[in-house]
Amino acid sequence: MADRLWRPVACYGDMVRLWIRAELSYPASFAMLVVGSMMINALDFVAIAIMFSSIDTLGGFGLREIALLYGATGVGIGVADTAIGSVERIGEFVRTGRLDQMLTKPVPLLVQVCSDRFTLRRLGRITQASVVLVWALPIVDWTPTRVLVAVVMLLSSSALFFGLFVLFSCVQFWTTDASEFANAFTYGGNTLTQYPLTVFPREVALALTFVLPIAFVNWYPCLYLLGRSDPNGLPDWLQFCSPLAAAAVITVALLVWRTGVRRYTSTGS
């Protein structure tokens, strides 16, 4: 049993290591891509910071507080993207027959899909989000519980985005060219939750809580870190629910994944 759980992880590690080795065998192009990716990502937060040169608060939150929100999902989506970004290419795997090949290998399909062509290039996003997050840290009046909530928040955030990536990539089992569809939810949801939910209509806040529960891994725990109650009036205990939201999303994602694989029809040639 332990072997059943450990094996896929070990196998993931082995494959990732080989891909990194392959990537590093062309150091020049690697360095260029990393720098490029970091610059693109850096601009992302700069845009928000520039906005604050003409306003002091947005929806009742200052720049550092928004940086906290930004960092929480930014690190999560960065970790998930780095670890399993290839899952977005599922449609390509179906079209090219690669998925058939993977299905004949003794490693769970999800592990193979997630590790295929792993690239360190994606670290650019984590780096940038971490910098923003660290810059935001002094705004919090740290206590041991707050440290715990913050750590759990980051872990849940990574897990939740992991689940969302898998969930929305499954659509490609049915329509193979739908990778943009997944991005609308994952990156789109991420972009929305970079702002305090108070700037949106109440419906959007509720949707980001109960439908696409990204608010659970930044908005609510960040409110706790900042010692504030929800301006939308939702109960304070939601602030501790980030692991539950992540677990729910992952469960749904794995169920949909299994259905997708069982209904997979391969290609005619």
Next chain:
Amino acid sequence: MPLIDVAGLERTFVVRRRAGFMRRSKSVVRAVQDLTFSIEAGEMVGYIGPNGAGKSTTIKMLTGILVPTSGELRVAGLEPSRQRTDLARRIGVVFGQRTTLWWDLPLRDSFELLQKIYRVPDQRFRENLDRFVELLDLGDQLDTPVRQLSLGQRMRGDITAALLHDPEILYLDEPTIGLDVVSKGRLREFLRALNAERGTTLLLTTHDLQDIEALCDRVIVIDHGTSVYDGTLAGLHAQGGSTRTLVVDLVDTGPPIDVPGAEVRKVEGPRQWLSFPADASAAPLVAAVASAYDVADLSIQEPDIEDVIRELYSHGA
């Protein structure tokens, strides 16, 4: 118990076709239906049939890639789609049209990844690799990225990749597609040796009947998703071996030749193909044709396996 056991297997696909603007119509394709056969360990079986007969679909079910719509299916005692990863260790698959290797990696790295995936012990991995590299003459290509390999080199790489973990069963879906005569010959020799030395069971689909003649004692012919012949190659000859062909080159293009005891199969300019019963003598036929038409040349073709199979297909028995 047979190593591969298939009974009443069926697989359908729902296909959506465009039917005017923004409208789709659904139809069901029966790729495999009522298919029954079994294969014992150590057999080399040729699995043949026309395009779209359901060969690849069958192999995909045998490997667990596709879930059957209905029917019984056991491979090495396992149910492929439910126990796919357990089965995967015991089988090797080569899809001639596709590669299992990683496009951007050198062959050697692809093999190493596969070693990890199949957990092949280092010692065994090196032995196998050395042996296949030598037999398939891959030594010079090991450090070349797969995308730079020629088709034949890549195919040899794929076959090595499918065998590194010592599978009991090797499925080959058109492994000789696009290979030149020399490479084909070498590959056949390699597969024969593999079967003789390791007892690897082989299931091979191909459109090149010489592959079958060189390798397989047994053939299963499939058409419209169901098996229309299962037996020895000799038996297949006997079954359809009832006609021979007289090829007549006329001096001029003319209407189809009309002589008793033979019928025209094909006309191509001045050349015509006449088929007549294999047990009848050709002499009176040749005389009849020569006396009634201006003949430039004549030759007789013995029944060959391709004709037999064409016959089987067209009757859809």
